[in-house]
Amino acid sequence: MSKNLKEKIAFWIFRILSLGVLLILFWILEFIFVRGWHMLSWDFLTKMPEDGMTKGGIYPAIIGTLYLVAGSMIVAFPLGVMAGIYIHEYTLDSFFKRFIKLMTNNLAGIPSIVFGLFGMALFVNTMKFGDSIIAGSLTLGLLALPVVIRVTEEALIAIDDSFRHGSYALGATKLQTVRKVILPMAMPNIITGLILSIGRVSGETAPILFTVAAYFLPKLPTSLFDQVMALPYHLYVISTSGTKVAESRDMAYGTALVLVLFVLILNLLANALRKYLGNKVKMN
Amino acid sequence: MISSGISSLAVLLIVIFLFREGFSLFSTSPLENKNIIVVNKTNPVSKLNAGQIKAIFDQEITNWKDLGGNNDSIILFTINDISNYFSDEEVGAEFEFLPDKLNALVDSNPTMLAVYQDKYLAKKFSGKIVNVAKNNIPDFIMGKQWFPTAEPAVQLGVAPLILGTLLVSFFAILFALPVGLATAIYMAEVADERLRKILKPVIELLAGIPSVVYGFFGLIVIVPMIHDVFNLPVGETALAGSIVLGIMALPTIITVSEDAIRNTPRSMKEASLALGANKWQTIYRVVIPYSMSGISAAAILGIGRALGETMAVLMVTGNAAVMPKSLLQPVRTIPATIAAELGEAPAGGVHYQALFALGCILFLITMAINIWVQAISTRRKMNK
Numbered sequence: 001m002s003k004n005l006k007e008k009i010a011f012w013i014f015r016i017l018s019l020g021v022l023l024i025l026f027w028i029l030e031f032i033f034v035r036g037w038h039m040l041s042w043d044f045l046t047k048m049p050e051d052g053m054t055k056g057g058i059y060p061a062i063i064g065t066l067y068l069v070a071g072s073m074i075v076a077f078p079l080g081v082m083a084g085i086y087i088h089e090y091t092l093d094s095f096f097k098r099f100i101k102l103m104t105n106n107l108a109g110i111p112s113i114v115f116g117l118f119g120m121a122l123f124v125n126t127m128k129f130g131d132s133i134i135a136g137s138l139t140l141g142l143l144a145l146p147v148v149i150r151v152t153e154e155a156l157i158a159i160d161d162s163f164r165h166g167s168y169a170l171g172a173t174k175l176q177t178v179r180k181v182i183l184p185m186a187m188p189n190i191i192t193g194l195i196l197s198i199g200r201v202s203g204e205t206a207p208i209l210f211t212v213a214a215y216f217l218p219k220l221p222t223s224l225f226d227q228v229m230a231l232p233y234h235l236y237v238i239s240t241s242g243t244k245v246a247e248s249r250d251m252a253y254g255t256a257l258v259l260v261l262f263v264l265i266l267n268l269l270a271n272a273l274r275k276y277l278g279n280k281v282k283m284n
Numbered sequence: 285m286i287s288s289g290i291s292s293l294a295v296l297l298i299v300i301f302l303f304r305e306g307f308s309l310f311s312t313s314p315l316e317n318k319n320i321i322v323v324n325k326t327n328p329v330s331k332l333n334a335g336q337i338k339a340i341f342d343q344e345i346t347n348w349k350d351l352g353g354n355n356d357s358i359i360l361f362t363i364n365d366i367s368n369y370f371s372d373e374e375v376g377a378e379f380e381f382l383p384d385k386l387n388a389l390v391d392s393n394p395t396m397l398a399v400y401q402d403k404y405l406a407k408k409f410s411g412k413i414v415n416v417a418k419n420n421i422p423d424f425i426m427g428k429q430w431f432p433t434a435e436p437a438v439q440l441g442v443a444p445l446i447l448g449t450l451l452v453s454f455f456a457i458l459f460a461l462p463v464g465l466a467t468a469i470y471m472a473e474v475a476d477e478r479l480r481k482i483l484k485p486v487i488e489l490l491a492g493i494p495s496v497v498y499g500f501f502g503l504i505v506i507v508p509m510i511h512d513v514f515n516l517p518v519g520e521t522a523l524a525g526s527i528v529l530g531i532m533a534l535p536t537i538i539t540v541s542e543d544a545i546r547n548t549p550r551s552m553k554e555a556s557l558a559l560g561a562n563k564w565q566t567i568y569r570v571v572i573p574y575s576m577s578g579i580s581a582a583a584i585l586g587i588g589r590a591l592g593e594t595m596a597v598l599m600v601t602g603n604a605a606v607m608p609k610s611l612l613q614p615v616r617t618i619p620a621t622i623a624a625e626l627g628e629a630p631a632g633g634v635h636y637q638a639l640f641a642l643g644c645i646l647f648l649i650t651m652a653i654n655i656w657v658q659a660i661s662t663r664r665k666m667n668k
Contacts, residue, residue, distance in 0.1 A: 007564035011474055017466035018475070018483060021538070024531055025486050028493065028501050079290050102658060103292040109585075109654040110298065110647060111592025113619040117626070117643040121301040125631055142294050149291060196492070203494025206594040206619070210626055232496040232595075239500050240599055256497050263492045267485070 029260070036257030039250055045258070053216060053238055054247040058255055060220055064228030065202050065262075067221065068212065071137025072201050076144040077194060083145075084152025089178055108146035113206040115143045120210040132225040136212025143207055144197045151193025155186035188277030195270040199263045205232040231259050298647070306644035309424070309637035313416050314437045316634060320402045321414040322386075324394040329353040333417040337437035338429070340397065348395060361389065361398040362436070379404070387411060399436045419634070424641065430605040430616075432625065432635040440638045442645070444607045448615035451608050452522050452597060453590035456529035461583050463530075464537030468582075471538070472545040473567055491535035499599030502528035507600055514612055520602030522615040528596045533586040540585055544578020545571055581660045588653040592646060594619035618646050 047057030083104075091097040119139030129135040159182060167177040205213075213233035221228045239245065239252040314334035315321070321337070323329060329351050339345040340358060349355045366375065366382075369389060375382045387406035390398050397414075417423075419440060427441015467487075471480055506527055511519030548571045556566040572579070602614025603624060622639050629635035 003562055003565060007562050010564045010568075011470075014466045014470035014474055017463050018470045020463060021467050021490075021534060022483065022486055024534075025490050027505075028498075028531075031501055031505060032497070083290055100289065100292055102655075103295045105658060106651055106654045107291045107295050109588055109592075109650050110295075111594065111619055111650055113592065113594040113622050114298065114302065114643050114647050114650075117305075117622060117640060118298045118301050120626070121305055121640070122297065126301070145294065146291060199492050203492075203496065205494070205496045206623055209623055232494050235500060236496050236595060236599070239503060252500065256500050259494055260497055263494065264489070267489060267492055271485075 032253070032256050032260050036253035039254030040257060044254055048218070049216065049251075052244050052248075053234075053251060054244050055251075058231070058234060058251070058258065060217055061229040061231045061234040061255070062258070063220055064213075064230045065232075067133055067228055068136050068140055068208065068230060069198050069202050071133055072140035072144055073194070073198065075138055075141025076148050076197070079141075080145050080148025081152050081190060084149045084156065085178060085183075087149070088153050088156040089174070089182065104146045104149050107142075108150070111206075112143060112204055115139055116207040116210050118142075119207060124211055130225060131210070131212055131214070131227045133212055133221060133228055134224045136208045136228075136230075139207045139211045140201050140204060143204065144201050147197040147200065148194065151197070152186070152190050155189035155193070156182065158189065159185050188274060191277070192270045192274045195266050195273065199266040202262055202266075203232050203259060205230075205236055208233060231255060231262070235259060302640060302643050302647055305637055305640035307641070309419050309440075309634065309641045310421060312419060312634055312637065314419055314440065314634065315416055316436065316438060318402050319399055319436045320405065321416060322390050322398045322400070322405075322411045323414055324390055324396060325410060325412045326394050327353060327412060329414065330412065331415045331417065334419070334423070334437045334439055335427070335429070337416070338431070338434060338439055341436070354395075356395040359393055359396040361396055363400050363404075383407070419638075424638075425645075428607055430621075432629070432638055438634050438638075440634070442618070442642060444605050445616055445618050445621050445642065446645070448522070448601075448605075448608050449591055449617040449619075451611070451615060452525040452529060452601065452617055453587055455522070455526035455611060456533055456590045457583060457587050459526065459530035460533040460537055460586055464534050464582070464586070465541055465579065467534075468538045468542040468545055469567060469571075472542050473563070473571065487535050487538050490531070491539075495532065495593060496595045496599075498528050498532055499596035502596060502600040510612075516612055518602060518614060520600055520614050521612050522601060522608060523611040525597045525601035525615070525617070526611065528600055529590045529593055532593060532596060533590050536589050537582045537586040540582035541575070541579045544575035544582065547578065548574045577660050577664045581657045584653055584657050584660075588650050588657075591653075592619060592650055594623050598623050618642050622646075 044057045045062065046059050048059055050056030083100075087097060087100060087104075091100075116139065119135060119142075123129050123135035123138050124131060127135075163181055163185065164177055167181045172180070208230055212227055213230050214227040215229075215237055217227065217229055235252060235255045238248040238255065314337070321332065327348070329348060332351065336345065336351060340360065345351065345358070347355065347357050361369075370382075370385055375385060383404045383406040386398065386400060386404055387409055390396050390411040398411075416437070424440055424442060425446070426443055427439065428443050429439035429441045430444055431439040467483070471483055475483065502524055506524050507519035509519070510516065510521055510524050552570055552574060553566055556570045557563075561569065597617050598620040601616065601620065603616045603620055604614035605616045605621070606613075608615045622642055625635065626639050629639055
């Protein structure tokens with residue numbers, strides 16, 4: 001077999017397999033969009049579930065997920081950005097820095113169910129928060145922390161050292177340099193990363209199973225110590241457990257669609273923002 | 285300074301809380317509800333373990349000689365058998381006479397094995413309390429029986445769960461690695477910029493879809509398909525888990541190995557091309573060997589993702605805690621077990637502790653994988 005024929009065969013195999021990856025995604029999206037589309041309506045988004053969650057809407061699950069996303073970002077965003085700044089701008093390449101990086105990477109690699117176990121042991125049982133928004137937000141916040149740290153670090157690495165040197169040359173202190181020069185420049189990338197981590201947090205089920213999620217609640221939460229329903233958990237329960245799995249199938253398709261749309265919109269938003277803010281910084 | 289330590293602190297806290305709960309398992313007895321096992325004082329058997337207790341209750345062991353005792357058949361007595369031996373008046377309205385009655389019963393039956401709660405132990409006890417082996421690490425890891433709520437002694441063997449996890453993850457990678465690697469090579473070396481621009485967001489989106497949606501997709505599409513194709517009684521099998529996990533591991537494998545492939549120095553590729561090799565020969569002989577460490581990192585990271593994945597696996601693998609024999613059987617993985625059972629396990633009980641111990645195993649496995657990957661990438665940096 002000539003070497004060019006071999007090349008042709010190999011490249012065709014690559015092409016087919018890559019096309020396969022593309023098809024898998026379209027298959028999943030097609031499945032969710034085609035079957036869920038007819039469920040999508042204003043009522044579905046803004047009504048409470050009815051008849052053992054076989055009819056009505058998913059309003060409390062949407063609200064619950066929004067609360068959890070907000071709560072976890074309040075935990076993860078300031079801590080993560082500060083940690084990222086400290087690691088990149090303040091530490092030299094010391095043992096300490098390597099240790100922190102190792103730990104951050106390890107934290108990122110811990111399975112989400114282990115976060116759930118930990119959140120239950122610490123926040124729910126030891127700190128006596130019970131199954132509550134605060135316990136769930138803290139657990140999800142910890143899960144998002146390494147993502148935010150890494151995003152911040154990458155955004156800072158992308159900034160050329162000449163900006164730092166320029167700022168020092170004008171007599172600025174390190175803190176001034178970070179606040180007035182480095183952070184504004186890094187912000188677009190940090191915010192993009194933040195949006196992507198919101199996407200990840202909103203879809204997590206395992207960490208909230210034992211820290212906050214409720215099977216069904218007739219009313220919306222009123223305090224930080226209430227349980228909430230959440231979209232991913234809602235999808236899990238109506239598609240697997242319960243007595244009316246078959247009757248609630250349509251609700252499940254609708255919930256899956258809302259969840260995927262949420263992630264999809266966040267992805268698009270992140271990309272658009274990256275472009276928009278990137279241009280703005282360049283113009284300045 | 286403080287904020288940067290937060291991730292180390294978080295890992296530390298996770299270790300402390302996980303292991304504190306997990307390891308308390310190994311100082312507790314497999315007997316639940318403060319039960320004790322009592323035999324006649326003349327009985328030579330003074331030690332039993334959880335497996336033996338279960339075998340006795342399942343009638344698999346019916347003779348004391350199997351337990352190192354005399355050749356007598358075992359008479360089993362549990363608190364449910366009360367009415368066969370005593371009338372209501374004999375035990376008293378508040379069970380106040382029960383301790384003495386139980387003591388007398390065991391005294392008069394040299395081959396009896398009685399299980400009751402320690403509060404019914406007589407003041408003038410004249411039998412012998414059998415020493416029940418505590419839960420221990422070898423039995424926990426090697427044990428083949430997972431019955432965390434069995435009465436009277438729980439069976440905490442996690443070998444089927446560990447094997448189930450490894451089986452599902454291994455076949456997931458077996459499927460995802462070739463496809464992922466081919467896509468990575470295609471994106472890095474073959475495809476033009478326009479195609480890359482299509483594929484890149486596709487992969488980002490694949491990574492962004494929540495695992496519960498993958499699980500739902502698997503449940504509705506893949507499970508029935510396996511059910512029909514292989515003509516099985518149930519479609520929820522290890523194979524379904526492997527397929528779903530394989531899809532989920534694709535983005536990790538593609539991104540990490542594409543990065544590695546892109547890092548091949550241009551000069552090496554050009555040298556190969558200049559020697560008359562065509563593109564495929566260059567990829568095969570130069571690019572792949574050069575980026576091997578990055579590709580192996582991708583594979584290991586993919587396995588790590590697959591091992592820890594919870595919801596999707598929980599929804600499609602059928603969750604039978606038996607030793608896996610084939611891909612077409614229901615299996616149960618470690619994360620799925622934790623997710624499915626923690627809600628029903630009373631806090632602080634043996635079952636609860638066992639699930640935390642499972643969490644420890646999972647944590648240690650993923651930690652080892654992370655450190656391994658980091659060792660690979662440091663070595664790569666040093667080689668350059």
